[in-house]
Amino acid sequence: xxxxxxxxxxxxxxxxxxxxxxxxxxxxxxxxxxxxxxxxxxxxxxxxxxxxxxxxxxxxxxxxxxxxxxxxxxxxxxxxxxxxxxxxxxxxxxxxxxxxxxxxxxxxxxxxxxxxxxxxxxxxxxxxxxxxxxxxxxxxxxxxxxxxxxxxxxxxxxxxxxxxxxxxxxxx
Numbered sequence: 001x002x003x004x005x006x007x008x009x010x011x012x013x014x015x016x017x018x019x020x021x022x023x024x025x026x027x028x029x030x031x032x033x034x035x036x037x038x039x040x041x042x043x044x045x046x047x048x049x050x051x052x053x054x055x056x057x058x059x060x061x062x063x064x065x066x067x068x069x070x071x072x073x074x075x076x077x078x079x080x081x082x083x084x085x086x087x088x089x090x091x092x093x094x095x096x097x098x099x100x101x102x103x104x105x106x107x108x109x110x111x112x113x114x115x116x117x118x119x120x121x122x123x124x125x126x127x128x129x130x131x132x133x134x135x136x137x138x139x140x141x142x143x144x145x146x147x148x149x150x151x152x153x154x155x156x157x158x159x160x161x162x163x164x165x166x167x168x169x170x171x172x
Contacts, residue, residue: 128139
C-alpha cells in the first residue's frame with residue numbers, strides 16, 4: 001500500500017490514508033498516531049422556538065401544588081371535576097382552619113377547568129370526580145358541547161394565526 005507524506009502549515013507530518021477518504025489522517029509527531037479531523041463548515045444557528053410562558057401563574061402553582069398533595073386523584077391529571085367542587089374545597093379548607101379566599105379558589109378552578117386537557121376529557125365524557133377520586137357522574141351534554149365549542153374556537157384562532165404568519169412573507 002502506498003502512503004503519501006504531506007507537510008501541513010502547522011509543521012506536523014501527516015500521512016494520507018490509503019482508503020483515499022482524506023477525512024482523517026494519522027499524525028506521527030511524537031510517535032503516537034492521532035486522529036485529526038477536517039474542519040467542518042459552520043452550521044447555521046439552530047432555530048429557537050419561542051419561549052412558552054408558564055402554564056400557571058406562580059401563586060396559582062403554589063395553590064395547585066397544595067391541591068395535588070391533598071387530592072391527587074382530582075388534581076394530578078385533569079379529569080372532569082364534580083359539579084360544585086369549589087364548595088367542597090372551601091368546606092375542607094375551613095375545617096382545617098385555613099383562610100379561604102373565594103377569588104383564589106375561583107380563578108384557580110377556572111384556569112384548571114379551561115385547560116385543553118381538561119376540556120378534551122369532558123368532551124370524551126370521562127367520569128366526573130370528587131376530591132377523593134370517587135365517581136360523581138358523567139358530564140351532561142351541555143357541558144360536553146360547551147367544551148367542544150371552546151376547543152373549536154381555540155383551533156380556529158390558532159389556524160388564523162398560522163395563516164397570518166404565512167401571509168407575512170408573501171408579496172401583496
